[in-house]
Amino acid sequence: MRHTGKHLTFLLPAVLLLSACLSGGGSSNRAPSPTPPPNNDPIPTVNYLSAIGIGVSDLDAAVKLYTQGLGMRELKRLQRDNRHEVILESADGRGSLVALMSFTDGIGRNVQQNPGKLVFYARDPNTFAAQFNAAGGRITLPPMPQAAFGGVLVGFGRDQDNNLIEIVGDDSANHSYFGAFGLGVSDLEAARDFYTEVLGLEQSLFLEIPGQYDEYILQSPVPGGSALVLMHWTNDSVRNYSDNPIKLEFASSDPQALAGALERSGMAIERPLAPSAEPGLENQLVGYSSDADGNLLELRQGIRGYLGGAGIGTDDLDAALRFYTEGLGMHEVTRRSRTDRDEVVLESADARGSQLVLMQFTDGEPRSMRRNPGKLVFYVSDPEQTALDLIAAGGLVTLPPSFQPGLNVVVGFGRDPDNNLIELVGSPAAVQSYFGAFGIGVSDLQAARDFYVDTLGLRQVLFLPIPGQYDEYILQGQGGSALVLMHWTNAVPRNYTDNPVKLEWRSMSPDGLISGIEQAGERVVQTPNSDDTRDDEQVAYAKDADGTLLEILPAPWGR
The missing domain is CATH 3.10.180.10 (2,3-Dihydroxybiphenyl 1,2-Dioxygenase, domain 1)
Known part of the structure; x- marks a missing residue:
């Protein structure tokens, strides 16, 4: 097919637009228009x-x-x-x-x-x-x-x-x-x-x-x-x-x-x-x-946000820290003393996904760390070696990594020292490993899905039924790890209420998110206007229907 010069003039902006939209930058070889005068009004x-x-x-x-x-x-x-x-x-x-x-x-x-x-x-x-x-x-x-x-x-x-x-x-x-x-x-x-x-x-x-x-x-x-x-x-x-x-x-x-x-x-x-x-x-x-x-x-x-961090309770902070650093290659970022707990914040080896927060409570309130019905999903370059590293770091492998034809990936399972379920997924995109998803158990799967999608603004990526085990919704925010909502179907009793788990939620508008949570009928514990701060950021708290704590903070692009 013979193309005229007129057609080619229309092609030029499309290719340049691709460069601009995907990279967020770029330049034209033509003189730009005059720079606008500065606007001093924020x-x-x-x-x-x-x-x-x-x-x-x-x-x-x-x-x-x-x-x-x-x-x-x-x-x-x-x-x-x-x-x-x-x-x-x-x-x-x-x-x-x-x-x-x-x-x-x-x-x-x-x-x-x-x-x-x-x-x-x-x-x-x-x-x-x-x-x-x-x-x-x-x-x-x-x-x-x-x-x-x-x-x-x-x-x-x-x-x-x-x-x-x-x-x-x-x-x-x-x-x-x-x-x-x-x-x-x-x-x-x-x-x-x-x-x-x-x-x-x-x-x-x-x-x-x-x-x-x-x-x-x-x-x-x-x-x-x-x-x-x-x-x-x-x-x-x-x-x-x-x-x-x-x-x-x-x-x-x-x-x-x-x-x-x-x-x-x-x-x-x-x-x-x-x-x-x-x-x-x-x-x-x-x-x-x-x-x-x-x-x-x-x-x-607008409330656009993402899971900035996932918190899990532990009875032994040192043992949990050793497991996640030596077994899964995570790095310690910082430590915090909060009102009722000490926290160690970890980042994945590949610096991808949400942070993981290990929480050791100091308020004397009894909590069972071993009954969390959720999971932590790590994507790793070498599942077999990672399974060996988990054992050496004090964990347990319950199902050695094996190829799953239906998913076309290698998957294995284990437990951390506090009995949290660890899922290992082989991924060629992982240089070492990264924390790709955090699963929380929920008592009403559809209601939880509606809350996290309609109120918190997550996008549903997949519904995945695991016959004889559990059903789950995989949800994704604007960055961070995925959130997986899980409800077990294997007739084994599970405790879905008031588990020692928290979701650190980053939102472009914490006030707008709190308003939405109130309209959804869930409990707001603390508004962003309080004097409570974390690392100079105002903190708000809410809970979902099962009592999972939502710690709400501004997103970096919402400040």
């Missing part, structure tokens, strides 16, 4: 692009294309004040959500004129493009290798409503994910200033595509959302930048403070933040503003 919040919304003319057809053609999965349907929304998540569970919006208020909207784009990263761009085409999309330029950028494949297409779809090859994708949303803006510099100085996004790249468009690529300091690309066309084509049927949903550490910042910047608050009465959003804070081009900004409370 940004009062941290925010990220939690979802984007695009208007569609046929909701059912759009859902079919985005699920069957772009690999997304439907999460839920919402009936909003003036529209139906179908919320979609990428196949890989990465990036911002996509809301397909069908308006019900009778106001005419042109959904064919969006001057932006949606960028999807795919492990196999050719298969992805064929899948998109077969589901009703239109490929305008098949994926082509770009020799100047390492042979990355890039292609373009259009959905039924003429939205530009950019397809970029990415070996890190399991299947595909929504990596960036391009927003057409009438004044590129003013839009850049607004989204960086008021919303707190960070400029990662400026691209000038001669004869086509200029764009700024912006990212949030909070990880996990898609990039926002501000685009202004320079090819003399007529583009409508005003009042397009587009929504940017921003999750904020303090949405009230963000609303105040928007007002101070000259933007009207079209609907003040208030608990929503809309089905599916009951009691969630929702407010509306807009940018200078009339794009709708929906403000939400």
